[in-house]
Amino acid sequence: MLERLKNSLINSPVMKRGEYNYFIHPISDGVPSLDPHMVKEIADYIAEIADMNVDTILTVEAMGIPVANALSLKTGIPLTIVRKRPYFLEGEVELSQSTGYSKGVLYINGLKKGDRVIIVDDVISTGGTLLALVRALKKMGVEVTDVISVIGRGDGYLKLEELGFKPKVLVTIDVSEKGVEIKDVFGDQ
Numbered sequence: 447m448l449e450r451l452k453n454s455l456i457n458s459p460v461m462k463r464g465e466y467n468y469f470i471h472p473i474s475d476g477v478p479s480l481d482p483h484m485v486k487e488i489a490d491y492i493a494e495i496a497d498m499n500v501d502t503i504l505t506v507e508a509m510g511i512p513v514a515n516a517l518s519l520k521t522g523i524p525l526t527i528v529r530k531r532p533y534f535l536e537g538e539v540e541l542s543q544s545t546g547y548s549k550g551v552l553y554i555n556g557l558k559k560g561d562r563v564i565i566v567d568d569v570i571s572t573g574g575t576l577l578a579l580v581r582a583l584k585k586m587g588v589e590v591t592d593v594i595s596v597i598g599r600g601d602g603y604l605k606l607e608e609l610g611f612k613p614k615v616l617v618t619i620d621v622s623e624k625g626v627e628i629k630d631v632f633g634d635q
């Protein structure tokens with residue numbers, strides 16, 4: 447299960463971003479090139495394990511897009527992208543994003559009260575991004591059926607659990623200066 451993803455993760459290089467050990471992988475960086483078979487493997491798996499009874503698949507610019515788009519093409523469910531720049535449209539919602547190595551602002555457009563969404567992102571680490579997003583969606587009255595992260599590291603997912611969301615993390619890893627180690631795979635005993 448998820449063999450391409452697991453095999454490529456253990457070969458990921460790690461670099462320092464400040465104090466943060468940052469792994470570099472096609473799914474989370476687009477670097478090196480994305481293998482379409484790996485993207486398909488991931489999208490197929492998400493379609494099996496997630497509640498896809500939704501109005502839209504919601505992802506965050508930039509690196510949630512390849513997997514979320516593959517899932518959208520597979521299921522025929524529209525794709526909504528949370529962007530890093532504003533469009534000043536009516537109903538646009540602004541939120542602050544904080545990761546282990548960056549801070550920024552995100553903008554939600556195209557959602558309304560009562561919409562049902564599944565969130566798909568590439569990585570959950572500190573949980574800062576998904577926590578801010580889920581909080582904003584709650585305030586908007588948008589229903590989140592599932593939160594999916596392809597890769598998980600650290601304990602940031604616990605912040606989401608405190609809010610009542612149990613994210614489905616496909617592959618959980620440990621990242622150190624020495625490299626990437628696989629800790630857990632969703633669905634494996």
Ligand SMILES: O=P(O)(O)OC[C@H]1O[C@H](OP(=O)(O)OP(=O)(O)O)[C@H](O)[C@@H]1O
Nearest residue numbers: 507508509545546570571572573574575
């Ligand atoms: O759990 P967190 O600590 O918040 O980290 C996870 C976030 O970090 C990355 O986004 P980034 O803003 O680096 O953007 P990118 O997708 O453009 O690389 C990733 O795509 C997640 O959205």
Ligand code: HPA
Nearest residue numbers: 467468469470474569571
């Ligand atoms: O270590 C990382 N690598 C790539 N993307 C990320 N998003 C959060 N942490 C990371």
